[in-house]
Amino acid sequence: MSRQQRTVFYLSDRTGITAETLGHSLLTQFDGIEWKIINVPFLDDIDKARTVLAQINQALACDGHRPLVFSTLLNPEILAVIKQADCCIFDFFETFIRSIENELQQPFARMAGRSHGLQHHLSYFKRIAAINYVLAHDDGVNPKNFTEADIVLIGVSRCGKTPTCLYLGLQYGIAAANYPLTQEDMPALNLPKILEKVRNKLFGLTLNPSQLHFIRQERHPNSEYASLQQCQQEILWQESLFRLFNIPYLDTTRISIEEISATILDRCGLKRQLYG
């Protein structure tokens, strides 16, 4: 059986982040379909809507299947144009908003851009401060300021510390530092001295040695550093260290940066500073 080809449209008055997030989580539940994804953010005038209407009908003709359309559009006139298309439309607001209106006993604002817009100056500054903190405390830089961190990730080179810290800063406003465990530390089964003061903020990242080998090969092919043996030794050593010092840690082998970050938040009971 050949792979089914279908087109999906994400339509939004603003960024399209909500429409995509919701559609993506539904569609990833179906296997064997090749999706052609068309994002239409900032769909805010009737002429644009007519162009999209034509695109949807064209996709139907081309695929031989109705396109799926996920919409967070709030403007009723624009929605009315889109609804003329022969498609399978999922309107997130229409689906839920009436029940919430009933429950809260008040009408909704029908204002676009609230979800991923700039709601508060305060959270903008918190976010920027967290990003600046992460950038200034990456890879063991300025460890004397680690006492101000919300969390300090530790682990050997290429275990995912930097992207995780950036995600924690950008999405949650968390001041996340990270410190590399290096080969030089390996002879002793001891924490680097500089980390002793922040023992209760440490969180270890580890992964499968063959995965680490694979990642390091990308960067420094056929080096000693990337060799499977070296990766095995470093991982064995760091996991012993984590256990010996009772440092919580996570195996990140088959999980995404989003999952690593959400797990850290959950397990460390960190309070996020940003929502939305």
Next chain:
Amino acid sequence: MSRQQRTVFYLSDRTGITAETLGHSLLTQFDGIEWKIINVPFLDDIDKARTVLAQINQALACDGHRPLVFSTLLNPEILAVIKQADCCIFDFFETFIRSIENELQQPFARMAGRSHGLQHHLSYFKRIAAINYVLAHDDGVNPKNFTEADIVLIGVSRCGKTPTCLYLGLQYGIAAANYPLTQEDMPALNLPKILEKVRNKLFGLTLNPSQLHFIRQERHPNSEYASLQQCQQEILWQESLFRLFNIPYLDTTRISIEEISATILDRCGLKRQLYG
């Protein structure tokens, strides 16, 4: 009238990103309510579900209103426990998945963690490569490599270049560089020489001078650099430059990093490398 207090729960088998995105985009449409937000990611066993059930009932007793519960739970036994609560529950999958099954003529996988999990090695590497590119080309560093960038953001100090580049790298896998326009460049109405080779990749960020003044004051209070006059001059100068050289630019004054990033993608026709 005093502000209504209500509790909202975001329940998920995994990260909770989808549940939160959904709930947040709906609830931000209602004003005047003080939300107490309870995130429950990784809700994956019956005992945890019973604890959450008790929490929901307790919130009802405490607020005097039914809590709102947004769920992306896929496990039917866990859902069954939660549904015993006296709450207003929005079950994301149940609401949409049957229509999609019908449209696609196939059953859904009912597997948690697909949406924000690690689907493909390829996209993991793309993402890491983009983040590394951003970090290595922040604030005018290594401009000779700007020819490899997908986009080069320019603008005066504190106009939002770095957070936007990080977001573009982390969320979309875009290799985004940035280069600061500085006071030293100001006497001439000319682009810095190093940017000439990448003229077609340039995108300007600007903002309201009083907002820039406010942001700079946070960092260097009462400095010449932060003075309103200095901010006015720099903004006037850079906007003239953008217009003179036909560089597309965006006023970021009241918009979030998400909106800035989505606008840049849209206006520059950049192809994102990551989904979900």
